[in-house]
Amino acid sequence: MKFFETPLRGALLIDIEPIKDERGFFARTYCEREFQDHGIEHGFVQCNISHNKRKGTLRGLHYQAPPYEEEKLISCTRGSIYDVIVDIRPNSPTYKKWFSVNLTEKNGKMIYIPSGFAHGFQTLCDDCNVFYQMGNFFQGAASRGIHWSKNGLNINWPIENPIVSNRDNSFVSLDF
Numbered sequence: 001m002k003f004f005e006t007p008l009r010g011a012l013l014i015d016i017e018p019i020k021d022e023r024g025f026f027a028r029t030y031c032e033r034e035f036q037d038h039g040i041e042h043g044f045v046q047c048n049i050s051h052n053k054r055k056g057t058l059r060g061l062h063y064q065a066p067p068y069e070e071e072k073l074i075s076c077t078r079g080s081i082y083d084v085i086v087d088i089r090p091n092s093p094t095y096k097k098w099f100s101v102n103l104t105e106k107n108g109k110m111i112y113i114p115s116g117f118a119h120g121f122q123t124l125c126d127d128c129n130v131f132y133q134m135g136n137f138f139q140g141a142a143s144r145g146i147h148w149s150k151n152g153l154n155i156n157w158p159i160e161n162p163i164v165s166n167r168d169n170s171f172v173s174l175d176f
Contacts, residue, residue, distance in 0.1 A: 001014050001015065001016060001017060001028060001031065002014070002015040002041075002094070003016065003034075003038045005119030006085075006101075006111075007097065007099055007116070008085060008087050008094045008097055008098075008099045008117075009087070009092055009093060009094050009095065009097060010039075010114035011085055011087075011111065011112060011114060012038060012040075013109055013110070013111055013112075013114040014073075014109065014110040014111070015108065015109055016028070016029060016108040016109075016110070018108065026073065026141015027108065029075065029110065030133065031130050035112075038113060040071070042071055042074065042135045043091050043135070044071075044133040044134060044135055044164055045130070045134060045137055046133075046134040046136075046137055046138065047131070047132065047133050047134065048131075048132040048134065049077075049130065049132070050130040051127075051128070051129050052123045052128040052129075052130070053077075053126065053127060054123070054126055055123055055124065055125050055126050056122065056123060056161070056163050056165055057122065057123045057162065057163045058069055058121070058122045058123075058130075058148055058157065058162035058163065058168070059120055059121055059122075059165070059168065060084065060118065060121060060145065060148060060168065061084065061086055061119060061120040061145055061146040061147075061148055061151075061171070062118060062119055062120065062143070062145050063088060063116075063117065063119065063134065063144050063145070063146075064117040064139060064142040064143060064144065065142045065143075065144050066142075068109070068133055068136055068137075068139040068142035069115035069116055069136065070115060070134050070136045071112070071113065071114055071115050071134070071135030072112075072113040072117075072132055072133065072134055072135065073111070073113075073132070073133040074103065074110060074111050074113065074119070074121075074130065074131070075103060075108070075111075075131045076103040076104055076105055076128060076129070076130055076131075077105055077129045077130070077131050078126045078127060078128055078129035079104070079105060079123065079124070079126070079127055079129065080104035080123075080124040080125055080126060080130070081102070081103050081104075081121040081122065081123055082100060082101075082121060082122045082130055082157065082158050083100060083101050083102070083103050083104055083111055083120075084098055084099070084119070084121065084155055084157075085098065085099050085100075085111065085113050085118070085119050086098045086117060086118040086119075086146065086153060087116065087117055088117060088118050088174065089116035089117075089148070092116070098153050098155055100155070100156070102124070103130075105107050115135070115136075118145070118146050118150055119154065121126075122157050122158060122159055122162055124158065145167075145168060145171035146171055146172075146174050147168075147169070147171040147172065148162075148168060148171075150172075150173050151173040151174065152173060164174075
């Protein structure tokens, strides 16, 4: 795996290194030793998959409140997504900044999201699967969100009039 820093402190893009032959390829997506070598000390305790039927589906921006913050490792195993992370750590030099990347089944990129970030994505095609590896167990009472557009961040979502859940539309802006 190859690890690349993003403009947001602590967040990393990770490229797989496929070993290809006539059958297809094999690639490692997680190695505790390699992650530790890049400052990621915590392992993952839960894995989730999100299936999204329609292009333009938007999920987020989600996070868990302290003390249940989550680290995440996100990949798109089918289709393609526009993935967005927002630094919501008040003492961070990149507080209130966001970063986006296209994750696709073809490019195999993953994004490591440290604790203290909100996360969301928009599907760029029909029938997308997103795979989450989580650094903390889900705590429903700690589940929070930031409104995907009414937040002062000016995120450039690629598809207008997204498909958004009532819950995600009910989130309010942080005090930006």
